[in-house]
Amino acid sequence: MKPLRFTRHALVERMPRYGLTREIVEAIVRQPDWVELDPDAPAVERRFGRPPGFIRHVRVACVEEEDHIRVVSVFPDRNARPPDAS
Template sequence: MKPLHFTLHTETVISERQLDRAWIELTVRDPEWAEADPSGPPTERRYRRVPEREERILRVICLETATEIRIITAFLDRKARMPR
């Protein structure tokens, strides 16, 4: 299992947005769905519902390399909808 690297920005938003690191880790390692980030590969968006936050969708932007997964940012995405 690749280690997760939380950037300084991510550490800041976890505190500001009252996010749980466990939610982020679960979203990265076991997303309900994922898509390429519009900024282009290799950045990816990974999504998962958070029951503790009224089923809101957590979006985690990450960059996966051969040796680690770098977490760029995370937030509860009001506009995200699970694809059909």
């Protein structure tokens, strides 16, 4: 299992702002509800999950490197809809 590395933006600016812990973000990265490629940066995956107690799905933008997964940004995404949602 590849270790996660958090950018300063994700760890210091975004996660505390939205009350997201490393454990929550790691759970979404490791077992997302669904994954989308970023249309502006194909190397970036958007991994989505809805943690307990959250109304919105959380988007974790990450890049899978050879030896780790880099978490670039994270936030509750009010426009996120699972692919099978009507």
